[in-house]
Amino acid sequence: MSSQALSQNKERFELNLGPQHPATHGVLRVKLLMDGEYIVNAEPVLGYIHRMHELMGENRTWAQYLPNMGRLDYLSALSYNLGYVELVEKMAGIEVPERAEYIRVITTELNRISSHLLWFGAFVLDLGGFTPLLYAFDDREQILDLLEAVTGARLTYCYFRFGGCYNDVEDNFLSGTLAFIKRLRSRMPMYHNLVTKNVILMQRLEGVGPISAEMCRKYGATGPVLRGSGVNYDVRKNEPYSIYPEIDFDVPVYHECDSMARYNVRMDEIDQCMRIIEQAIAKIPEGPVMAEKVPKMIKPEPGDYYHTVEAARGSFGIRAVSDGKNQAYRMKLRSPTFSNLSLYQEASKGMLLADALALMGSLDLVIPEIDR
Amino acid sequence: MDLGINVVEMVIYLVGIIAFAAGNAAYLVWVERKGAAHIQRRTGPKEVGPFGLLQPLADGAKLMSKQIIFPDGVDKPLFMLAPLLAMVPAIMIFVTIPFSETLVARDINIGLLMIFAFASVNILALLIGGWASRNKYAVISAARAVSQNVAYEIPMLVITITIVLITGSMNLREIVASQAGPFWHWNILPTNGNFLGPITFIMFFICSLAETNRAPFDLGEAESELIAGFHTEYSSMGFGLFFMGEYANIVIGAALTTILFLGGWYSPFPETIPYLGTAGAWWFLVKMYLLIWTVVLIRWTYPRVTLWSLLNLSWKILIPFSLLNLLASAGLVKFLG
Amino acid sequence: MAGYFKNILSGSWSLIVGLSITQKEFFKKPVTLQYPWESLEMSPRFRGHIQLVKDAESGTHRCICCGMCEKGCPSGCITVKGEKQEGVKGKVLVGYDLDFTKCSLCGQCIENCKPAAIEFSKEYNLASTRKEDFHYDLLKRLKEQK
Numbered sequence: 001m002s003s004q005a006l007s008q009n010k011e012r013f014e015l016n017l018g019p020q021h022p023a024t025h026g027v028l029r030v031k032l033l034m035d036g037e038y039i040v041n042a043e044p045v046l047g048y049i050h051r052m053h054e055l056m057g058e059n060r061t062w063a064q065y066l067p068n069m070g071r072l073d074y075l076s077a078l079s080y081n082l083g084y085v086e087l088v089e090k091m092a093g094i095e096v097p098e099r100a101e102y103i104r105v106i107t108t109e110l111n112r113i114s115s116h117l118l119w120f121g122a123f124v125l126d127l128g129g130f131t132p133l134l135y136a137f138d139d140r141e142q143i144l145d146l147l148e149a150v151t152g153a154r155l156t157y158c159y160f161r162f163g164g165c166y167n168d169v170e171d172n173f174l175s176g177t178l179a180f181i182k183r184l185r186s187r188m189p190m191y192h193n194l195v196t197k198n199v200i201l202m203q204r205l206e207g208v209g210p211i212s213a214e215m216c217r218k219y220g221a222t223g224p225v226l227r228g229s230g231v232n233y234d235v236r237k238n239e240p241y242s243i244y245p246e247i248d249f250d251v252p253v254y255h256e257c258d259s260m261a262r263y264n265v266r267m268d269e270i271d272q273c274m275r276i277i278e279q280a281i282a283k284i285p286e287g288p289v290m291a292e293k294v295p296k297m298i299k300p301e302p303g304d305y306y307h308t309v310e311a312a313r314g315s316f317g318i319r320a321v322s323d324g325k326n327q328a329y330r331m332k333l334r335s336p337t338f339s340n341l342s343l344y345q346e347a348s349k350g351m352l353l354a355d356a357l358a359l360m361g362s363l364d365l366v367i368p369e370i371d372r
Numbered sequence: 373m374d375l376g377i378n379v380v381e382m383v384i385y386l387v388g389i390i391a392f393a394a395g396n397a398a399y400l401v402w403v404e405r406k407g408a409a410h411i412q413r414r415t416g417p418k419e420v421g422p423f424g425l426l427q428p429l430a431d432g433a434k435l436m437s438k439q440i441i442f443p444d445g446v447d448k449p450l451f452m453l454a455p456l457l458a459m460v461p462a463i464m465i466f467v468t469i470p471f472s473e474t475l476v477a478r479d480i481n482i483g484l485l486m487i488f489a490f491a492s493v494n495i496l497a498l499l500i501g502g503w504a505s506r507n508k509y510a511v512i513s514a515a516r517a518v519s520q521n522v523a524y525e526i527p528m529l530v531i532t533i534t535i536v537l538i539t540g541s542m543n544l545r546e547i548v549a550s551q552a553g554p555f556w557h558w559n560i561l562p563t564n565g566n567f568l569g570p571i572t573f574i575m576f577f578i579c580s581l582a583e584t585n586r587a588p589f590d591l592g593e594a595e596s597e598l599i600a601g602f603h604t605e606y607s608s609m610g611f612g613l614f615f616m617g618e619y620a621n622i623v624i625g626a627a628l629t630t631i632l633f634l635g636g637w638y639s640p641f642p643e644t645i646p647y648l649g650t651a652g653a654w655w656f657l658v659k660m661y662l663l664i665w666t667v668v669l670i671r672w673t674y675p676r677v678t679l680w681s682l683l684n685l686s687w688k689i690l691i692p693f694s695l696l697n698l699l700a701s702a703g704l705v706k707f708l709g
Numbered sequence: 710m711a712g713y714f715k716n717i718l719s720g721s722w723s724l725i726v727g728l729s730i731t732q733k734e735f736f737k738k739p740v741t742l743q744y745p746w747e748s749l750e751m752s753p754r755f756r757g758h759i760q761l762v763k764d765a766e767s768g769t770h771r772c773i774c775c776g777m778c779e780k781g782c783p784s785g786c787i788t789v790k791g792e793k794q795e796g797v798k799g800k801v802l803v804g805y806d807l808d809f810t811k812c813s814l815c816g817q818c819i820e821n822c823k824p825a826a827i828e829f830s831k832e833y834n835l836a837s838t839r840k841e842d843f844h845y846d847l848l849k850r851l852k853e854q855k
Contacts, residue, residue, distance in 0.1 A: 070813075071813070131734075138740055149752045156814075158816065161820075199719070
């Protein structure tokens with residue numbers, strides 16, 4: 001529908017999508033100005049689950065702030081753990097044993113798969129297909145079982161420590177992970193036959209919700225959203241951290257800029273995660289999992305520090321300003337979905353309600369991370 | 373004709389039809405829940421009665437004991453009328469459906485016409501319900517449901533006209549009687565003169581899905597977009613009646629497909645099957661429930677279509693094909709004599 | 710025109726494939742666990758709320774009332790009450806209160822504990838309508854365990 005036709009029609013109404021709505025997956029509220037089924041303006045309203053995570057970082061010790069990292073993006077908590085732990089290690093100059101690095105990568109990538117699987121299910125649920133969600137959950141449960149055996153938690157992990165990991169992994173975790181990868185490899189064709197190649201899904205996603213690379217740059221969108229717009233940017237490749245430089249993996253990039261491209265990026269990323277885990281398990285050395293010299297009370301040198309990692313939804317950055325005390329002077333969290341959501345207003349103009357919800361699903365929003 | 377016997381017969385049929393419609397609605401919910409659960413590797417209802425078989429009764433008791441809520445500003449008479457309009461026409465349609473040669477409540481000459489007339493009342497119920505609720509989601513849903521139904525009545529009627537052309541009757545009993553015999557006598561194959569054969573059957577099935585607002589055409593109650601669509605504001609038995617109406621409509625859709633394409637109560641086999649025979653209500657129910665199972669399976673497999681692709685499907689594929697089929701079948705019928 | 714028919718054919722085929730997948734899954738066994746009737750064994754590292762470790766030798770707790778758990782807790786949900794008693798070296802534990810409504814199961818207290826006097830429990834069947842039910846007195850709990 002052209003913008004001219006939109007402006008001619010005066011019978012507009014406001015529709016409140018959320019804060020309680022099945023498609024917003026949480027407490028996001030989108031104020032829609034509608035013209036029939038067309039969206040004239042979509043204004044995301046945030047703040048329903050704001051918990052002052054940044055302020056909390058400023059009045060707790062560095063170690064006490066660790067559990068907060070599991071509660072930002074609760075679907076890929078380990079990426080956030082990793083980002084924060086690496087930042088503090090950078091600030092305090094702590095060396096991490098190699099085995100711990102490998103364990104961190106294996107568990108983080110497992111967590112990324114579980115996050116993508118959940119997104120896959122929830123996205124198809126948004127589009128009206130119920131069953132793939134439960135198939136994806138079946139696989140995700142296996143990951144949660146594996147991670148529970150290592151970290152002790154199923155969702156809000158708090159596993160990494162400054163200088164290593166809370167405890168070592170056992171051999172049956174590694175073999176269980178390999179068995180799981182084998183199982184998931186055999187399940188992926190089923191997902192593709194059931195969902196990806198389905199003509200109804202293709203019609204709903206192809207060409208729907210175009211997000212240009214230009215728009216991504218304007219709003220700072222990262223992660224699969226950016227890679228679905230044809231930009232080859234992945235923090236793991238562009239600003240390598242941990243042991244990623246030693247591992248051979250591809251960054252899936254699609255140039256179609258539509259929801260289908262973002263869908264494909266994530267599905268391909270699951271394959272790449274499996275490749276990373278396999279290589280890491282093959283290479284994992286013996287040794288300690290905690291650095292020997294970790295100060296009891298961490299007091300970093302005064303200064304301004306920034307570290308970024310690739311979380312499941314994009315690049316997650318933390319900026320910490322230290323004034324030499326055992327607490328941060330300023331803590332700033334750059335969460336990927338906050339930026340990804342901010343392009344929604346522009347991207348959803350003139351779309352049908354059903355398509356706009358497909359677009360929202362393809363952004364993979366996690367509300368507690370947006371509100372922090 | 374003896375009036376007394378007639379009245380008794382009428383009452384028996386009335387009670388039978390209401391029981392059949394309500395019982396089907398209740399137990400199709402069970403089939404749907406149990407089927408969906410097993411498709412998704414769950415167990416589904418299992419606590420109330422063996423295999424959860426008493427679950428529909430528990431659900432019904434729960435629904436009836438709930439309060440009927442009238443939100444502020446609803447149009448009360450219309451709000452109450454809509455669920456009735458959803459259920460009553462559905463029951464009315466069962467009057468004309470022949471389950472076997474003799475098992476039909478009213479053998480009406482224009483049965484097919486009557487079914488389509490009553491079936492379109494159903495959409496009025498959605499429209500009234502959505503409008504009277506004074507809820508924006510409900511109004512959007514009502515508008516969607518109406519435009520969807522308008523688009524799908526056309527191919528559905530054109531296909532039906534083709535069948536009427538072939539069988540030369542609008543009486544459902546006669547339509548089935550003209551397909552007497554094993555499966556190659558049925559309208560699903562081109563042998564009777566239905567040019568595109570199975571394709572028209574699938575097209576009719578798609579249309580009946582769209583007419584009954586079933587997934588993947590459930591735009592009216594797209595739960596991830598419009599909460600619950602036209603029945604967002606309904607509670608208690610108001611919601612219950614909409615729900616039962618939906619399932620009654622599925623049964624009607626499947627029954628009609630069976631009558632028009634699958635030879636109604638005739639056995640597909642040329643030989644007589646022991647105990648089952650070559651014809652009987654049994655065969656009718658088997659075919660009907662197989663179709664209903666397909667409807668359930670479809671719901672738990674596909675994502676929902678959008679309004680545009682739905683209209684595209686109707687105007688670009690179903691209508692041209694059904695029109696082509698009407699022309700070709702007319703020629704074929706003439707040729708076959 | 711050829712593309713039109715090809716689209717219809719490939720589209721229909723994808724739909725048939727989808728149906729065959731769900732129909733196949735229908736005949737497989739359910740993977741869910743019927744929770745109140747069956748339940749899972751929690752893994753050894755499972756994190757329930759904390760509890761005092763029962764020392765095998767002394768038959769009681771090992772807490773020395775240093776308060777490191779209380780100090781390290783990010784949410785401030787632990788209160789250790791110790792008092793000086795006649796004839797005993799150091800403080801004696803008289804109360805160990807855990808406000809589980811605030812706890813985020815991070816394990817800082819356990820890591821900070823020198824004598825390893827606290828551990829994660831395996832309890833997960835926790836439900837209540839009252840907030841007070843989650844204020845545990847761990848010392849009392851330890852005594853009741855005997």
